[in-house]
Amino acid sequence: MAGLKELAESLGLSITTVSRALDGYSDVSEKTRLRVVAAANAAGYRPNAAARRLRRQRTDIVMMPLPSTDGEIATSHLTRVVASCARDLLAHRINLMIAPVPSEETELELCRNLVDGQRIDAMLLVRTRRNDPRVDFLLDRGIPFVTDGRTESARPHPWLDGDxxxxxxxxxxxxxxxxxxxxxxxxxxxxxxxxxxxxxxxxxxxxxxxxxxxxxxxxxxxxxxxxxxxxxxxxxxxxxxxxxxxxxxxxxxxxxxxxxxxxxxxxxxxxxxxxxxxxxxxxxxxxxxEDQGARLAGLLLRTLAGEPVADLNELLPVxxxxxxxxxxxxx
Missing domain, CATH: 3.40.50.2300 (Response regulator)
Known part of the structure; x- marks a missing residue:
């Protein structure tokens, strides 16, 4: 299997150009990008995922904090929704991970640790409260997120909810x-x-x-x-x-x-x-x-793509x- 250096040499391009082409940067022409991708596929080249995330400053992780009560992580309803959401995100090479909240830690503290440690790209918040400090924290930090449920926050944010x-x-x-x-x-x-x-x-x-x-x-x-x-x-x-x-x-x-x-x-x-x-x-x-989890995944992907918040609210009939x-x- 060819490495990045060998791939660049075979194309007569710099390692930087090949790397940026594979990462989809806009400063590389579409013609060059297609040429690099085709050569990489033919050579069986697979970029190092950790290095690629580091270069792009992305983790490809959406985290869902979830408090546990008496050892119970989630209801069967929530499990079904989360599994569907994870499936659709994975199709876009994004992993949905659940972060159980230890009894001695609050969800807000967990959110702060994950954000400050630069371990996530976005968050999915469930069990929203009317006055939810997690929402204000993520808005202040500029971290993309979607809530499964509304809040009473005066600050707009993406959400999905039933009426x-x-x-x-x-x-x-x-x-x-x-x-x-x-x-x-x-x-x-x-x-x-x-x-x-x-x-x-x-x-x-x-x-x-x-x-x-x-x-x-x-x-x-x-x-x-x-x-x-x-x-x-x-x-x-x-x-x-x-x-x-x-x-x-x-x-x-x-x-x-x-x-x-x-x-x-x-x-x-x-x-x-x-x-x-x-x-x-x-x-x-x-x-x-038809699929609440798929709708949440769609909202997360649109949020990560930078769509206006006004277009990212969905109130569904019950x-x-x-x-x-x-x-x-x-x-």
């Missing part, structure tokens, strides 16, 4: 139309944007109907949904229908309702595959896109996934 407000408003109105007088919601920590957005949709529908809110919060897992369901069902006015911020919480709630022998309609969000096998089968909602659990009796 949780409209989805939960519509789902609540649907329970009202089905004859339910007492409709509850099991929500999550509303410092997370998605949790607040979904809760606000529920509240808007209840206010418009003149109904009192029946809302409790739980942790974002099955145990949180289980505990919240027991709490809401032992309140002064137990609901006959419940919306849950996520499917994981809804599955925990179903277990609690079964133990309490409570015949309550329930709907979640995320369309987890296991929902099709619960008893009753869990009705849910999902972001209406659709109902009807199975069985939303059909339970109304009183």
């Amino acid at each position: 949780g407000f409209s989805a939960f408003k519509t789902a609540t109105q649907r329970f009202i139309a089905d004859g339910h007088l007492h409709i509850g919601m099991i929500g999550a920590d509303e410092s997370f944007y998605f949790a607040h957005d979904r809760a606000e949709g529920y509240r808007a529908a209840m206010r418009a109907a003149g109904r009192p809110e029946l809302m409790v919060q739980g942790t974002l897992n099955e145990a949180g949904g289980y505990a919240a369901a027991r709490q809401i069902m032992t309140g002064h006015v137990p609901p006959t229908a419940i919306l849950c911020a996520t499917d994981s919480m809804a599955l925990g709630a179903l277990a609690a309702l079964h133990e309490m022998d409570s015949n309550v309609a329930i709907v979640g969000h995320d369309d987890l595959a296991m929902g099709a096998f619960s008893q009753p089968r869990l009705s849910s909602m999902r972001i209406d896109t 659709t109902a996934v009807d199975r069985d659990s939303h059909l339970r009796r109304a009183i």
Whole structure:
């Protein structure tokens, strides 16, 4: 296999010209670049990846910080989205890497370490908060990034999100139309944007109907949904229908309702595959896109290419996934 020096000598070009041609620099003519690439392919030359990244001041890495709770790195929904995003980025020779956040470190500290160490080209932020310090930090440093979820930052940045407000408003109105007088919601920590957005949709529908809110919060897992369901069902006015911020919480709630022998309609969000096998089968909602991960990858690539931020926001509709659990009796 030919080296860079031998390749340059065979073409009658300098090593610098050949190197810059292979790296796609604009100061090398297209004719010369094509000639160099053809010769490199014919000779079986493969540039040293580490040296190439160093010359271009690129790492070809997009990093996704992810806090772990009790050893859990990601939900099955997030894993599916991330795998799809990684696949599409890899087609462009960019690696998506997950950086678990140690319990003694914050996500902001991890972001700072990665950026200051010049270890990344861009970041993918998940589980966005309404006031997210990671966003301001990356904007201040000029680091390309995309958020899976919105924030309340006044500074524009690229994001992809589902319209949780409209989805939960519509789902609540649907329970009202089905004859339910007492409709509850099991929500999550509303410092997370998605949790607040979904809760606000529920509240808007209840206010418009003149109904009192029946809302409790739980942790974002099955145990949180289980505990919240027991709490809401032992309140002064137990609901006959419940919306849950996520499917994981809804599955925990179903277990609690079964133990309490409570015949309550329930709907979640995320369309987890296991929902099709619960008893009753869990009705849910999902972001209406063929491939959420591919959309995130597309936004990351467009962000790296320097497209205007105004063109890099996507709010997607959310659709109902009807199975069985939303059909339970109304009183």
